[in-house]
Amino acid sequence: MVSRIFDDIKEEITKVLKTEYKTDLELIWTFPRSSELGDISFPLFNLSKKLQKSPQEISNFILKNFSYLDIIEDISLQGGFLNVFLKKDKFTSKIIQNLLKQDQYGTSTLKSQERIIVEHTSANPTGPLHVGNVRSSIIGDVIGRLYRFLGAKINFRYYVNDLGRQIAPLVIGYQLVKDKIQPDAKIDLWVGKLYAVMNTILEINQIKDLLKSKGFNLNNKYSKYELKEEEIADYIQQIKNTDDLEEQKEKIIVQLQKLLRIQSSLLERIPDLYDILYTLTLENIEDLSSQTTLYVKKYQEGKDQEIIPQFRNLTKKVLSGHIETLQMLNIFLDDYDWESEYAWSGEVPLILDELSKKEYLKHDNKARLLICDKIANETSYKKKYNINYEIPDLIIVNSEGISLYPCRDIVYHLHKLDAFDATYCYNVISKQQQLAQQGVKLALYGLGKPEIADKIEHFDYEYVSLVGRKMAGREFEYVTPDELYELTQTEIYEILKNREYSQSQMDEIAQKVSSSSIKYHILKMDPQKAITFDVKKAVDPNENSGPFLQYSYARALNILLKAPEKGINVQEILDNIDKIEMKIEKEAEWNIVKLIEELPHMLIKSLKTLKPDSVANFSYSLASAFHKFYDACPVLVVKDEAVKQTRILIVYSIVKCLESLFEVMGIDVLEKM
RNA sequence: GGGCCAGUAGUUCAGUGGAUAGAAUGGCUGCCUGCGGAGCAGUUGGUCGCAGGUUCAAAUCCUGCCUGGUCCGCCA
CATH class of the missing domain: 3.30.1360.70 (Arginyl tRNA synthetase N-terminal domain)
Structure with missing residues (x-):
């Protein structure tokens, strides 16, 4: 300690x-x-x-x-x-001596007994990562890095949702076009377009089926896969005139209007792709809705040797795009867990049986619900997590008898810790999934495995909205990190153009600065707060930003590099630290010393409170204090020998501190920028 | 109706029991023949959503309310 x-x-x-x-x-x-x-x-x-x-x-x-x-x-x-x-001089001496003892200042063995799994990102492989998804990646990555910095062993995992109903129409669409057109963008982005179109066609198909089943007259002039404005007007009139449906009425009307809006938006933005997908679907797929269901069922059974590779190959392609984006952000994963594997393992029926035997399942026709509240009452769950309200049931098998996401998740979590022999596991997943995540834990309690459940924590974070609305993959509406990356790079090149850097130097700087810019912008905010993403701000390298920190580092390092020119031997000062009389003269120096002292404690507190944003905000304080020091306290040209040596040591300490902070945040160090 | 989260300067956010609530950004004003101006200094700007309560002390803890987000039976 x-x-x-x-x-x-x-x-x-x-x-x-x-x-x-x-x-x-x-x-x-x-x-x-x-x-x-x-x-x-x-x-x-x-x-x-x-x-x-x-x-x-x-x-x-x-x-x-x-x-x-x-x-x-x-x-x-x-x-x-x-x-x-x-006593400022004595205190400074003590703190800096302590700093010099460590290779990486602030590291410790506090968590050396821990083996931690951090699951993050786990985005649907139906399109590119957007800034909402990478909030999970960035938070998860820093939590893991913090643990690692404090001595723990870390395992980063990505859960690949390759089995959902959302993928099936995409797979069908891809099969139709793969030999006819080539991707015109990064693979995951291109698939995102495909997905938006296929999903829209599917939803139009479904709502028309619904209307038909309710006995409405559909105009045969229009295809089952498209909606026309004049057509909708007719349906809405019919719906309004009917006596059935009551509460559903409003919903159906809203849905019709929404689909029309999405359809025309997509037609406007990606007309060629929409056109070819629509035409091919109409020509080749009798009924997209039932085809989708069939595909999901077959993939879930895991026996159809034709369909399995279709799902797998496409998912892998998208995943490779995700990995590329994450690498750009300095985020690296250790393992990938495939949802489908947990469906194929044959354990789902077994756990359903066991839960059923214990009477923790409610049947509603073929659908099954986990009676969460009953489990919570009959076990120690409510006491342990201090819950005193009724927990709602969770649907885990639908009325077609198809097991849903939570089933695989339960199996996944039964084995998740084993994969790394982990002592604890964080799932960095959006707040919207709170109830489902709780359901998984409750299922483990119900299965008599509370010791596993208690080692799993849902680290939730709030959503990222975009200029007043949410990111919507289904509508091909989002800001991707890749896009921000392009924008920041342009900005950076603009700043760099008047400097004497070679092209390769400029590329490296632009790349590292862009990455830190995006990452820091998200990291500095409390995960519990919903963010309204402002592209302009995220790209701005001034203000409280990643580049500001990198600049501070380069500026500090530069002093040390220039020292020999002024006849100062930095290494000699470091070697003789215990003989040097420190001399603190100015407020700006003292403020930095106090921050240096705080750093290790800040890291521990940040982990304890699980607030990775505090690392970012501390880093900013330190960088800011350094710039004030830089302005007020000349280092290399000051006459008083003791003051000079003290300042050299302070600059050296700042470099070490920033290196540690960069390591924890996964931000690249830049010696020149 | 219930659960969870948020509400602090024009804007974006720090600050979870301590003294006069802090940054950044925006507006205005200064500072490069010094170690990097992606910087620094100054100025402008706040009944900390509202009302009670606990405490020597509340933006922070408790209760109630208001506003916004999100989840609560077949998507993941």
Whole structure:
């Protein structure tokens, strides 16, 4: 465990108080509002009340009996706060000596007993990753990196949803066009277009079937796969005039209008692809809706040797696009788990049987529901997770007898920890899936495996919306990291064009800066907050951004690189650290020292509270403090030898701190930019 | 109706029991013959959603309410 000087001081004071007042006293320390008040501060109000003595009396007693630690300059009482001023020179020396002892400052063995699985991204392989998906990737990656930094073994996993109903129409569409047209974009982006079209055709098909089944007259002039404006007007009239349907009425009308809107939007944006897919579907597929169901069923059974490779190959293609995007963001995965494998393993019927035997399943025709509340009541679940409301049932098998996503997820989680012999597992999945994730845990409880369930945590994060609305893959509406990447690169080249860099240097800089820019923009925000994504802001390399940090690093490193020119041997200073008398002159220097001290503790707190954004915000504080220092404190040209050496050491420390922070955030170090 | 989350400066966000609530951005004003101006300094801007309560002390904890997001029977 990392001990902290401030805690030592607190212990000393507590000890002193205990000799006089006997009882155990709860003492806390905080940072004062302003550094003029002191470096750390102990509020004495609660003691004052408990001991029935004024803060003045307590303070006097402490001052009289406290043997000053060698790093304390002065202690004074102001308005009930006992303010401690540190000996800046001594404190700095201590902190920097400590920093030099570590290869990577801030690392520890705190979590060395842990083996952690982090599952993240796990996007539907029906299109490219968008900034909503990569919020999961970025958060998950940093959580894992934090654990690794603090000593744990990490395993990053991606759950491939290759089995859903959403993929089937895509597979059907791809088979129709694959020999006729070539992708005109990055493969996952191109598939995203295909998916939007096929899904729209399917949904039109389905709603027309629904109308037909309700006894409406459909105009045969129009095909089952398209919607026309005049056609809809007729249907809406029919729906309004019918007495059936009541509550469904509104829904159907809204859905019709929505489909029409999507259809015309797609026709406008990708007319050629829409046209060819529509025509081929009409010519070759009798009934897309039932064909879809058939495909899903066959793939889920895992026996049809013609269909399996169709699903697999397409999914792999899209996945390769995802991996490419993630690599660009410095995010690397260790393993991929295929949903289909868990359907084929034959375990789904077994767990359904067991849950059924324990009467944890409710039957509704062929559909089956997990009675979550019953499990939660009959096990320790509600107590353990402090839940005092009724948990709704979860549908796990549909009325066609097809098992749904949660079934595979239950099987997956039964074995998930084994794959890495993990002590804990985080699933970084959007908040919308909260209930389903809870359902999986409850199923494990129901199966008598609470010890597994308790090691699995749903790390939820809020959605990313786009200029007031959500990303919608089904409508081919999203901002992709790839797109942002292009935009940032253009911006960066604009900034770099007047500098003397070679093309390859410029490429490297642009690539690393773009990546950090996108990543940091998402990382710096609290995962619990819904983001409205502003492309312009994300691409802006100024303000609180990844490039700002990279610039700070390059600027600091440059001082060290220039040192020999001024006859300064940095290595010699580092080697003789214990002989050097530190001299802190300015506020800007002192502020940095305090941040250096804080870094290891900040990392631990960030992991404890699971707030990766605090790493980003701390990094910004440090970089910002460095620029203030840079402006106020010349390093290489200062005359006083002690001041010069101290400043060299501060700059060196900043470089080390930023290297650590970059490692945790997965941001590239740039020596020149 | 119920669960979860959010509400802080014009805007984007920090700040989960401590002193006068902080940044960034926008507007205005300064600073390069010094180690990199992707920078720094200054100025402008806030009844911390509302109302009670707990506490020496509340943006922070509790209760109620308001607003927004999201989930709650066959998508994943």
